[in-house]
Amino acid sequence: xxxxxxxxxxxxxxxxATVAFNCTYSNSASQSFFWYRQDCRKEPxxxxxxxxxxxxxxxxxxxxxxxxxxxxxxIRDSKLSDSATYLCVVISSGSAxxxxxxxxxxxxxxx
Amino acid sequence: AAGVIQSPRHLIKEKRETATLKCYPIPRHDxxxxxxxxxxxxxxxxISFYEKMQSDKxxxxxxxxxxxxxxxxxxxxxxxxxxxxxxxxFCASSLSSVNEQFFGPGTRLTVL
Numbered sequence: 001x002x003x004x005x006x007x008x009x010x011x012x013x014x015x016x017a018t019v020a021f022n023c024t025y026s027n028s029a030s031q032s033f034f035w036y037r038q039d040c041r042k043e044p045x046x047x048x049x050x051x052x053x054x055x056x057x058x059x060x061x062x063x064x065x066x067x068x069x070x071x072x073x074x075i076r077d078s079k080l081s082d083s084a085t086y087l088c089v090v091i092s093s094g095s096a097x098x099x100x101x102x103x104x105x106x107x108x109x110x111x
Numbered sequence: 112a113a114g115v116i117q118s119p120r121h122l123i124k125e126k127r128e129t130a131t132l133k134c135y136p137i138p139r140h141d142x143x144x145x146x147x148x149x150x151x152x153x154x155x156x157x158i159s160f161y162e163k164m165q166s167d168k169x170x171x172x173x174x175x176x177x178x179x180x181x182x183x184x185x186x187x188x189x190x191x192x193x194x195x196x197x198x199x200x201f202c203a204s205s206l207s208s209v210n211e212q213f214f215g216p217g218t219r220l221t222v223l
Binding site for chain 1: 142144146152153154155156159167169199201203205210211212213214215216217219
């Protein structure tokens with residue numbers, strides 16, 4: 001079982017839709033959490049860090065539930081440019097900050 | 112804003128050859144990480160350096176070695192290349208005081 005699990009999708013949604021991605025992690029000692037996006041054959045780009053209190057950045061909202069070991073990402077008013085693979089990423093305790101990636105959820109926003 | 116620079120961007124090698132990948136971190140970033148992403152896979156951590164010292168080691172084969180230099184750039188040296196080493200190799204950098212890592216554009220290595 002992977003340390004970080006995501007629904008691979010694909011998610012195909014119309015422009016303007018709201019879409020939610022979920023992620024679970026198995027190491028209860030994980031200490032830091034992120035969402036990255038990756039376009040085909042390009043580098044992962046940091047979308048946002050995820051904090052226990054939840055955080056929002058424009059159309060993007062991230063939530064963390066430590067008790068359930070669950071992370072979510074909500075995208076409102078989807079744009080065509082949001083089409084990408086969204087990677088759930090954690091840093092486990094004692095790992096000197098190496099990132100552990102989920103397999104990613106593929107999103108396609110349709111016109 | 113300046114980003115992480117990696118060179119070369121593409122590299123084609125034959126089996127059993129050697130390769131050297133270079134990474135120049137974002138200015139003032141003191142920590143460098145190397146990741147390998149095989150086709151259709153998620154990135155896997157290889158190794159990291161802080162202040163020129165190895166800080167963590169992941170699934171890096173013994174055939175590979177890396178170092179960080181006094182100007183904080185890093186090099187990943189790969190020897191006895193195998194077909195399975197064909198992958199995207201990403202370098203990421205960060206400040207030691209924060210957890211956020213920023214990735215370079217990657218080097219695409221093809222081993223024939």
